[in-house]
Amino acid sequence: MKSLAIAEIVLLQTFRQRSNYFFMIVFPALIILLLGAVFGSGFRPALGVLDSGSGPLGESLIEAIDALDALDVTRYSDERGLISAVERGRVGAGLVVPRGYDETLRNGGSAVLRFFTQPGSLVQRSAVEAAAAEQNLVFRSARFAQSEMEASPDKALAAAEQAARAVPGVGVRVTTTGQAQPFGDTGRFDRGASTQLLLFVFITSLTGSAALIESRRLGVARRMLSTPTPAVTIVAGQAMGHLGIAISQGLIIMLGSALIFGVEWGNPLGAALVLIVFSLVGTGAAMLLGSLFRSEQQAIPVAILVSLGLAALGGSMVPLEVFPDTMRTIANATPHAWGNRAFEELIGRNGGVGSILRELGVLGAFAAALLSLAAWRLHRTLTS
Amino acid sequence: MSSRFDASEASGLHDGGRPVLECRGLRKSFGSLVAVNGISFHISEGETYGLLGPNGAGKTTTISMVCGLLEQDEGEVLLDGTRFTPGSVKARAGLGLVPQELAVYPDLTARENLRFFARLYGLRGEDARRRIDEVLLLIGLTERADEVSKKYSGGMKRRLNVGIALLHRPRLLVLDEPTAGVDPQSRNAILEGVERLADEGVGILYTTHYMEEAERVCDRVGIVDAGEIKAEGTHRELVDIVGEFDQIQLTATGDLAAAVRALGEIGAVREASVRDGGIDLITVHAPDVLPDVFAKAAAANVLVRRVEVKEPNLEAVFLHLTGKALRD
Ligand SMILES: Nc1ncnc2c1ncn2[C@@H]1O[C@H](COP(=O)(O)OP(=O)(O)OP(=O)(O)O)[C@@H](O)[C@H]1O
Ligand SMILES: [Mg+2]
Numbered sequence: 001m002k003s004l005a006i007a008e009i010v011l012l013q014t015f016r017q018r019s020n021y022f023f024m025i026v027f028p029a030l031i032i033l034l035l036g037a038v039f040g041s042g043f044r045p046a047l048g049v050l051d052s053g054s055g056p057l058g059e060s061l062i063e064a065i066d067a068l069d070a071l072d073v074t075r076y077s078d079e080r081g082l083i084s085a086v087e088r089g090r091v092g093a094g095l096v097v098p099r100g101y102d103e104t105l106r107n108g109g110s111a112v113l114r115f116f117t118q119p120g121s122l123v124q125r126s127a128v129e130a131a132a133a134e135q136n137l138v139f140r141s142a143r144f145a146q147s148e149m150e151a152s153p154d155k156a157l158a159a160a161e162q163a164a165r166a167v168p169g170v171g172v173r174v175t176t177t178g179q180a181q182p183f184g185d186t187g188r189f190d191r192g193a194s195t196q197l198l199l200f201v202f203i204t205s206l207t208g209s210a211a212l213i214e215s216r217r218l219g220v221a222r223r224m225l226s227t228p229t230p231a232v233t234i235v236a237g238q239a240m241g242h243l244g245i246a247i248s249q250g251l252i253i254m255l256g257s258a259l260i261f262g263v264e265w266g267n268p269l270g271a272a273l274v275l276i277v278f279s280l281v282g283t284g285a286a287m288l289l290g291s292l293f294r295s296e297q298q299a300i301p302v303a304i305l306v307s308l309g310l311a312a313l314g315g316s317m318v319p320l321e322v323f324p325d326t327m328r329t330i331a332n333a334t335p336h337a338w339g340n341r342a343f344e345e346l347i348g349r350n351g352g353v354g355s356i357l358r359e360l361g362v363l364g365a366f367a368a369a370l371l372s373l374a375a376w377r378l379h380r381t382l383t384s
Numbered sequence: 385m386s387s388r389f390d391a392s393e394a395s396g397l398h399d400g401g402r403p404v405l406e407c408r409g410l411r412k413s414f415g416s417l418v419a420v421n422g423i424s425f426h427i428s429e430g431e432t433y434g435l436l437g438p439n440g441a442g443k444t445t446t447i448s449m450v451c452g453l454l455e456q457d458e459g460e461v462l463l464d465g466t467r468f469t470p471g472s473v474k475a476r477a478g479l480g481l482v483p484q485e486l487a488v489y490p491d492l493t494a495r496e497n498l499r500f501f502a503r504l505y506g507l508r509g510e511d512a513r514r515r516i517d518e519v520l521l522l523i524g525l526t527e528r529a530d531e532v533s534k535k536y537s538g539g540m541k542r543r544l545n546v547g548i549a550l551l552h553r554p555r556l557l558v559l560d561e562p563t564a565g566v567d568p569q570s571r572n573a574i575l576e577g578v579e580r581l582a583d584e585g586v587g588i589l590y591t592t593h594y595m596e597e598a599e600r601v602c603d604r605v606g607i608v609d610a611g612e613i614k615a616e617g618t619h620r621e622l623v624d625i626v627g628e629f630d631q632i633q634l635t636a637t638g639d640l641a642a643a644v645r646a647l648g649e650i651g652a653v654r655e656a657s658v659r660d661g662g663i664d665l666i667t668v669h670a671p672d673v674l675p676d677v678f679a680k681a682a683a684a685n686v687l688v689r690r691v692e693v694k695e696p697n698l699e700a701v702f703l704h705l706t707g708k709a710l711r712d
Contacts, residue, residue: 005503009489016491016532219487223548226451226481227504230473383470384454 002229003237010241011248013211023207028200028253032261035192046072047124048091050082055102057135061113062097064131071127086116089321093117093124189261191319194343197253198278198336199311204249205242205282206303212238212290212378213299221382231383235375242286246279266346270353274342277363281335284370291378315340335366402465403428404556404587409459410449412442419445421611422459427556432578432588434602435613436595436698442611443591444484447560450589451481464555477506480554482546484561490534494525494544497533498551505552515551523547524573539570546574550581557581558589563597575601595698607702614705623696629654630670631694632677634663638686646680653677662690670695 014020049062066073074091076082082094094116098104104111115128215221215238224234254275257263265271285306293299311317313327314336320328331337342359345351353360406426412419420442427433435443448454450461452470461468463475488497498519502512520526523543528536533544546562559578563571578601582588592598598605599619606613607622615622636643640658647665648656652673655666663686667673670693681688 002504005500009492009500012496013489013491214489218489219483219485220489222453223481223483223487223501224504225453226476226479226483227501228473228476228506229504 003233003240006224006234006237007240007244009215010208010211010238011244013214014208014245024200024204024249025252025256028196028249029256029260031196032189032192032253032257032263035196036189036261045093045124046074046091047127048074048076048082048085048094050076050079050094050096052079052096053099054097055100057105058097058101061101061131061135062095064135065095065127071124083116086118088323089118089319093128095124095128189257189263190347193253193257193261193263194265194347195311195316195319195340197250197257197275197343198314198339199307199316200253201246201250201275201279202282202285202310202336203304203307205246205279205286206289206307207300208242208245209286209290209293209299209303210296211241211245212287213293213296216290216381217295225382231379234382235378238290238378239283239287239371239375242283242290243279246282246286247275250275250279264347266343266350267352270342270346270351270356273353273360274339274346274356274363277360277367278335278339280367281363281370284367284372284374287374287378288370291374291381310334310336313337335363338362338366403462404431404464405450405589406462406465407446407450407459408462410446410456410461411458412445412449412454412456418611420449420456423606423608423611423613424459425606425613425616427587427589429555429587430582430585431604432582432590432602434598434605435589435591435608436593436598436602436605436702437591437608438593441593441608443608444560445611446608447481447558447589447591451479451558452476477552478555480549480552480557482549482557482559482562484564486541486545488533488541488544488548491532493530493532494520494536494547495529497544498548501548502551507552519547519550522550522577537567537570539566539573542566542570543573546577554586556587556589560591561593562590563592563594571597595702598698605698607698607705609702609706615701619698622698622701629666629668630673630696632665632667632670632673633659633692633694634665634677634681634688635690635692636662636681636686636688639684640686643681643684643686646684647677650676650680 047065049065051058051062054061062073065071072091074085076085076094079096082091082096085091086094096114096116098111098114101111101113113128113132115125117125212221221234225231254265254271258265289299289303289306293302313331314320314334315323315331316336320331320337320340323331338359342356342363345356345359349355403426408424410420410423423442423446425433435441435446437443445454449456449459450468452461452468452472452475455470463472464478466472466475468475489500492500495516498516499512502508502516507515517526520529523546525536525540525544525547528540533541536544542562542564546559549557549559557578562578563574566574575597578588578590582601582603588601590598590602604616604618605622606616608614640663644656644658644663647653647663650667650673652668653665654668655664657664663681665673665677674691674693678688
């Protein structure tokens with residue numbers, strides 16, 4: 001098949017460039033490693049705190065939590081802001097120390113700390129519970145001391161026990177809010193690997209358009225037309241070659257990260273489908289770029305800017321949950337957002353193919369639109 | 385130097401041959417620019433036809449239409465007597481194009497480049513392998529066949545560029561300035577190859593702006609300027625159309641003034657003058673006049689030591705036709 005011969009040439013053109021090995025293998029590995037290091041184990045979970053006039057005891061509770069050094073404590077000034085931050089994933093959990101906390105406790109009343117959390121924010125929860133328990137202990141001792149001054153050790157013990165039972169102390173009421181955060185219990189490299197897979201498949205596809213531009217610039221593409229080869233075969237061959245580049249990049253990252261970093265990609269069929277459909281999107285974009293530009297020097301900077309821009313918008317640099325609403329809506333215009341959501345579903349929530357049909361459909365539509373536009377454009381540039 | 389321009393030889397050899405290519409009234413504009421303005425010519429089996437013209441004359445545009453890479457606005461192309469359009473895919477099997485640019489992959493070896501195009505020409509397996517070896521030998525790249533082509537010299541790249549178009553033994557070979565920027569050695573190799581193919585019966589369309597090349601390899605030449613063929617024919621015919629004269633320079637001793645008077649009486653001699661150490665003559669067709677010249681000079685007791693005949697060349701013809709030089 002002649003289109004296969006053409007596809008083979010596209011791959012040869014690309015893989016004969018030594019620098020591409022760096023950009024396709026070493027570079028993604030470094031980035032995934034880096035992300036794993038930053039957001040993996042070294043990452044401190046965040047806790048949002050709302051202190052609405054709780055008094056000295058409330059203040060000391062918050063200081064105690066902060067002093068644990070296990071959490072990044074951020075203060076919020078109103079409850080809506082705190083809850084929305086939890087829902088967005090900006091903080092893993094939120095703690096509300098109620099108004100009059102200090103007074104209630106001193107008066108022997110029972111104070112309730114409200115704790116908003118996403119499922120899986122265990123670190124924050126245990127930190128708050130530990131701090132609260134400590135405060136309880138202090139209180140018990142205080143009561144114990146108080147009673148000791150009045151009574152004998154035996155009586156004091158009994159009184160302490162009684163006091164301990166009677167001490168209403170601090171209770172923590174946990175409210176779960178928002179959707180389960182994906183990647184909650186996955187490996188430290190999993191999220192980075194999937195977002196970077198999309199970033200790199202796209203950027204490698206677009207910079208791979210250099211092969212097509214070279215063919216056009218050198219006149220080899222037109223020369224192909226002077227042979228008994230129909231223009232559609234040439235276009236198809238180019239598409240197959242560029243798809244090959246995209247899928248190679250995807251497989252390098254998928255297999256490489258699984259082997260080196262132990263990344264789990266979830267449902268294999270689902271992951272393969274996301275990779276293929278996303279690669280088709282990259283192929284369409286690459287061919288469009290390759291048919292629009294006359295020189296590689298013009299196209300490569302555009303390729304890099306577009307790829308990084310779409311990756312940033314589409315949640316391949318910063319997770320989508322952190323985006324404000326308008327940005328999240330805008331993100332839907334990027335294929336990356338859909339790819340990231342599909343991987344979240346597969347890896348983070350152990351979803352199957354059935355749960356990513358919408359994402360696959362949207363990516364398929366992106367691919368179809370870009371590929372047909374590119375094919376039409378390339379056909380035209382070749383034959384006029 | 386043996387010339388392929390001899391009128392009798394050219395017409396004797398090719399007039400009876402079937403036309404491999406026929407172009408009728410080709411016209412092509414790019415916006416308001418008329419690049420090709422009604423070009424017609426034909427090429428027979430074994431004939432080498434040259435399009436000689438300066439930069440921007442419309443040579444490449446014509447070739448693109450001949451090869452079906454560009455749709456003409458008007459006119460038609462017949463390949464082996466059959467109408468040829470950009471949609472005619474099968475007919476391209478009879479066509480070999482050597483583009484003006486180096487249309488080879490620099491990161492691939494000569495063999496890989498050839499193998500790729502062999503597949504596009506429909507050659508497969510053992511046939512393809514054998515033919516690739518033959519072509520490599522033909523273009524003198526056997527030794528370096530497995531080196532990436534970007535490491536080749538300009539001449540070697542040009543030869544590879546030509547070789548690709550020979551893979552499928554086309555009936556019509558179209559060469560667009562195949563020797564641009566090469567060393568004399570490679571140029572000679574390419575020209576010899578073209579001559580050999582013509583001897584084997586391949587029809588050849590050869591464009592160049594090198595007058596010497598057109599004179600050497602072409603049986604007939606069309607002089608193109610501004611999208612039109614200004615004149616067409618064998619070298620002799622072209623020169624005769626323009627009515628150019630030959631210049632004969634005699635190096636001689638004796639009574640040169642008397643000799644000049646006598647020589648001036650020969651009908652074909654238009655002008656005769658004494659020059660330091662010799663005589664200059666302007667004549668119609670030098671080969672016909674030379675016997676008379678020798679006779680008259682001898683009669684005038686002038687000893688002729690050396691004769692130099694300067695034929696008018698296509699450069700002069702071009703100058704005459706267009707009022708400008710072929711190359712600036
Ligand atoms: N695709 C195009 N778009 C616009 N103008 C073009 C195009 N191709 C050629 N031309 C113009 O048509 C004219 C003829 O160009 P062409 O390439 O056929 O000349 P040429 O005889 O091959 O010249 P050269 O010796 O420089 O190769 C030139 O003025 C050129 O600028
Ligand atoms: Mg040209």
